[in-house]
Amino acid sequence: MRKMLDLLSLKLLRRIEIRYRLINSFLLVSMLPLVIAGIVAYRESSSASQEKVRIFAAELVKQVAQNMLQQIEKIESSSEELAMSERMQNALAGYYSKNPAERAAGHGEIIRLLLENYGSFEYVNQKYVLDRRHRIMDPQVFAQLGDGVARFAEDAPDMKGRPYWDVYSTAAGQNSVVMLRDILFKSNNRVAGTLFVGLRPLHFSRIFESVNLGYGSRMLVIDARDGHVIVSANAADGNAPESGLVVAVARNVAEGRDNFVSYRDGDNKQQLAAFAPVPHTNWMVVNITPLNALNTEVRSIRNKIIAIGVLCFILALVLSFIIARSISLPLKQLVGVMKATRTGNYLIRMDYEGRDEIAVLSQRFNEMASKVHQHNERLEELVAERTRELEQANHQLEALSATDSLTGIANRRRFDEALGGELRRAVRSQKPLALMMLDVDYFKNYNDRYGHLAGDDCLRAIARVLRTSSRRATDLAARYGGEEFAVIVAESDSANAMQLAENIRNAVAALQIAHEDSPFGCVTCSIGVTAVQVDEDMSTDTLLRLADVALYQAKALGRNRVALSDPAGATG
Structure with missing residues (x-):
């Protein structure tokens, strides 16, 4: 019996391409009535699932938007307290003094105030006070970083007395959620400087930790102007702009509909999204649910209906087993070889026979493994070279950070x-x-x-x-x-x-x-x-x-x- 199965699945059927094996097996098993019943049940259940998601997701994003607003207001409140404090007012007055001693004392006090107010918070990436020309008041900040911060502050719109929130990206690719606030002299209400506080996006993503609608949904905060991701509960979401969502939201708002839209993403996949704006910012909290994932439960019911019909076709089961065996055995061998490469051993090769797609795939895998092995060897050489260069740069940076720039001796x-x-x-x-x-x-x-x-x-x-x-x-x-x-x-x-x-x-x-x-x-x-x-x-x-x-x-x-x-x- 086993020899006969091997002859059918490994010798004869392996001479036929997989797609023709599957087509022939489906032709033998006609399940048209069950398929029609499954489609009807699928459509009705899909509409009910979308309505449920629309109701729950809309309430969910409103609550998250309110929570995020509370976090923003908390940071704004502490920054206002710092900006209006007597110590900051006096330090800025000293900084603009013509007396070098008062200027140095004011500068030092500003640095101490920033460290006292933000130095102990691990979620704070950057903390600077900029002067009226948007220059960082800390002379030890690298010029490239200082120029980037200055350009960011100059490009910010008129804040009209309110803090301004946006995303700042450093030259190294590190993103920060930034709050800009003008610091005014209390004596004459003139601008004395600008407070720049950069926060790790992770600080806001914690709001999403206990929020999960299910159905493979994603909770994001995006920029309503261009769709760029500001904060995400999942680092795998990346920074690709949700431009299709922004267009759909703008159309929905213009037509006066509720805060729930349907759109196609960059991969042309249908998505359902509930959104709520974050007050005083250009941001929106959105919950994106893939329509395909939403219909998973519905498809499960449909599959059960089909499975019942499959039980009635004993001959189809036997035929499917033979076909599956002709596919699964070589695939299992190929998967085993691929798993073996996880240890980094790309010298292992797949033995194959026949003329079907699995044989072609095995051949291509062997070619790919050879190329990957060559690439890894070259990559290891490059990594070692870059590591040496990085160590030299770190030594130079360490020497510079310990040297007084004016005199050349220790600082x-x-x-x-x-x-x-x-x-x-x-x-x-x-x-x-x-x-x-x-x-x-x-x-x-x-x-x-x-x-x-x-x-x-x-x-x-x-x-x-x-x-x-x-x-x-x-x-x-x-x-x-x-x-x-x-x-x-x-x-x-x-x-x-x-x-x-x-x-x-x-x-x-x-x-x-x-x-x-x-x-x-x-x-x-x-x-x-x-x-x-x-x-x-x-x-x-x-x-x-x-x-x-x-x-x-x-x-x-x-x-x-x-x-x-x-x-x-x-x-x-």
């Missing part, structure tokens, strides 16, 4: 990291740690007399002195802020630190940079030195406080000198 961020690390190392090694704080004497007078460009040249010259004075790998010279510099000297007692400070002071004076508004006639510096035997209770704040006290003493004693702090009164 405040690198200094803070290094001071903490040296403090911990000093605790372990029980070796003394010295810290010097250097301030350029009468630097404001220098800037006022010679200009800021000359002031920048002066700071760069002093930075070169510090760089050459720090010969050991463990020493670190950094720009602490403005005209202040700091030098970390590891494993150094007070005598060595004082000597190094005197050398630096003498080297600065030896530059002979003319300064007519200084009693010394040239640019000089005051240096505060502290050298302590640290313990576990010692903190970086204590070291900085000791060095600051010594620097104050050097200034109080007439400047252009080195002063050593007394660590006896330090507190951890």
Whole structure:
């Protein structure tokens, strides 16, 4: 019996193309009456299912739109509170001040306010305050990013006092849902700047987590202007615009119908969609249900009717079994070979015989596997090459982020990291740690007399002195802020630190940079030195406080000198 089945299904029938096998089998099994009954039941049940979806989906999108509006209003409320706060008002006033110190303080306060209000929220992608010319007030932001944000803000329509919501895409392809809000001075109601807050779309997609109409429906938030997807409950939806839906909605609204439309998507598949606008935005919440998925239950009833009829045709069952076996056995073998390629082994091949479509498919699979294997080898080489390039770029970026752009020495961020690390190392090694704080004497007078460009040249010259004075790998010279510099000297007692400070002071004076508004006639510096035997209770704040006290003493004693702090009164 088995040999006879093999002869029919694997030898004789395999010589006939699959489509002719199936046609012949359907001709032998005539089920016309059941097919007609199934079509009638299908159409009636389909209409009832569409009406049910229309009612439930319309209510569902209204509720989601309201929930999204609540999320938007919550973010708008917190942003308004920040924009109208006294701290933000004062910081912006300082930022526009002509006084460099007030401007720097205002700028720093703005950065702190952004971190305090949005830094702890993982769903916030970007947070910036833009000035009146739409420039980001944070100088450490990359130029390319700053230009993109500026263009986004410039292209935004007149907000008329309300926040503006839209989608912002970075050069790297990262999308953010952005809120723009004008910040006005309370004193004169003039524009002081613009608040830019970029949110991860995932933050809004959580609204959809407990919402599911079934029938393979999708819940989206789209831009009513062009149909682009703003937020999706499923990342697989992509960013392809729902242009057909936008056209159907516009027609529906113009004709005064309810919030339910039928349209064909980009793949020419019939879709049913309920929509509700999100107030104060150009967005719509839509629930899209494929008509084909909606009719699944109806088709199930139809198939059951057909299945009952199939039972009446015993001969058809026998014939179907033989035909199915002629198809399923080689297909199962092909599927097994394809599953084996999941491990990345594309050297495996499919053995085939006959002249039907499965034989052709097996042949094409073998050819494809060979090409994929060659492509994978090339791709692995490219990935390794790109990985090396990325590592080099990361090293360069890390160096840039730790360097002061004006002087070329370490910046405040690198200094803070290094001071903490040296403090911990000093605790372990029980070796003394010295810290010097250097301030350029009468630097404001220098800037006022010679200009800021000359002031920048002066700071760069002093930075070169510090760089050459720090010969050991463990020493670190950094720009602490403005005209202040700091030098970390590891494993150094007070005598060595004082000597190094005197050398630096003498080297600065030896530059002979003319300064007519200084009693010394040239640019000089005051240096505060502290050298302590640290313990576990010692903190970086204590070291900085000791060095600051010594620097104050050097200034109080007439400047252009080195002063050593007394660590006896330090507190951890």
